[in-house]
Amino acid sequence: MHRRRGLSVRLKLTLSYTAFLMAAGVLLLAAIGVFLFKEGWLITIGGVWRETPGIAFVRGFAPMAAAVMTFLLVFGLLGGWLLAGRMLAPLDRITHATRTVANGSLSHRIRLPGRQDEFRELADTFDMMVTRLEAHVAEQERFAANASHELRTPLSVSKSLLEVARADPGRAADPLIDRLHAVNTRAIDLTEALLLLSRAGRRSFTREHVDLSLVAEEATETLLPLAEKHGVTLETYGDVAPAVGSPALLQQLAANLVHNAIVHNLPGQGSVWVSTGAGPRTVLLTVENTGEPIAPEVASTLTEPFQRGTERVRTDHAGVGLGLAIVRTIAEAHDGTLTLAPRPGGGLRVTVALPAAAPHPGGGAVPREWSPAGA
Template identity: 45%
Template sequence: MALVFYILRFVPEGNISGDGPFLPDRSDLLDALWPRTWQVLLVLAVIGFGGGWVLAGRMLRPLRKINGVARRVAAGSLDERVRLAGPHDEFRELADTFDTMLDRLQGSFDEQRRFAANAAHELRTPYAIERSMLDVALADPAAQDIDRLLRRLDETNRRGIEVVEALLALATIDAGHVIERTPLDVAETVAEVLRDLRPLADEAGVAISSVLGEGDIDASGTLVRQMVANLLLNGIRHNTVPAGWVTVHTETVAHGAVQLTVANSGPVVSAELLARLTEPFVRGVGRVGTRSGGPGGAPVGSGLGLALVARVADVHGAALSIAARPSGGLIVTVRFPAPGTVAPAAGR
């Protein structure tokens, strides 16, 4: 309409002289234009509303699908996914992001369920063993070796305490608390843990050697100490070979990073088990029993040692690497970033 009126500005007003019986002026053209203009506008309005309705429906269809999946997920069906087909536009990116979020949520919930089930099993086992030993002792007190019974009860009770302490430690890291970092000498921390655990290694018949190079990091002393203790205990407890050994090495590497390496002898670890060692309650020697098969019979751990190591490394921004030795045992490497290069982190 604007274009038509613009053109009509150049048509002169009044009668136009020229050859022919009749030459229309501007008023005649406007009289002819107005009815047809409204007719065209009416047709365009119908086409516009109808076409817009269809196009809006096609454009909003992905949103309706995403909303439907969200409703079913909210009702408890975590295996639902959008899986939107079509071009890689904004709706496709939104759907893919939503599916990725659901994958992570489902994995987290599945992990929590497995963790709860394993925790219940691990906590029930020592108490079931204690009850069984006490029932036998009460049934025939005269035939019992009291010293042996007390030692077995003590070992089983210690195992239950270790599981509870490990669960509390893991829950504290995962609770979202901000990790307080202070300057820490890794070599000094490792030396302290070695002094505490050397009697246990001697009892188990495992030789410990260390090469401790200086290296400073910004970290939580409590958590790093617990990480080192778990790595050493893992090496001691799973040394089921004669003349078992554990080596500890700390050094400052490229770009000021500090690397901690703990290697130990032991049984050959399969690739399948290696990939699952940082999951809670996974052990290379199984779940049953209170003492390992090593020379000294070191107590079997809770199965949370490497899981705690992985979480402590995660909250400190450290890189964790676990490799199996071809002749048996593991090599665990933790590389801490240089001081001042990582912002304070929180547990998940």
């Protein structure tokens, strides 16, 4: 929800403390002034003690009251700011933990120390909720992994039997066998995709230094025959983009993006552009492709499992519906983000942003240009 920026709670508490202190000071000084005026107490004027009635009393008492109120104002602002900060420190910690969990780190806990109070109760409830959520997600991932693993064996057996049947000269032209072979291949692809999705979600991989530019170049070279088959032009360019992660998973990420850009394109006249870039804190891998116009609300759902745009369902290469879901999971497992945006002329622009790797002691990376694939 978009909200306009307002005053911080700390500032509001500081002003409230100061206003309360000033009001108490005004009442106290007023009470003292009335008491002194009625009793005719002696106050100091010019260093001499004497009785001061009427206007002389006010002239003598007003500077002291002003000095006291100034002191109370400064003391209230400074003291209120420090006190509010100390009181709200647990809330800042809870907010930071909430944002961390919202970004996908379900293993994070607040573990707020101290005796039980409202803040500690809120933190403990949050930790309990995240623990249950993490256990539920882990259970789902284990189920998907186990189910996919169990399906691999019968699917592999079916594939072998179908290949034997296709090799039989008497059945080679049977369209039913070809159809079953296509369905079996699709089921195997879906099983492998589910396994990869569950493994990436668990973040159980060794992190190494990876250059996204090399990963992107390898993906385009591998898929160049597919692009030529579909009449799609591949262009790759960009700078060295050092990241830290799993080379195999990042290679799968780049391959999925390039594959999607090729098969969901204009037939016979499409283009795909693959580029990388490096900033102070992030590195980018961007894949753009021509294609049919995609509505923004449709583009935002393409990373969900088994979700495709309407025009993508009609293609013969619709895939298993997990390509971009796998990309998103791999990006999040590397503490990165995935952004999808329709191109003005049709097609899609997909950008993966990952944390940049720390530069090597010997110096930073040197940009280099790639040549178009197949040139």
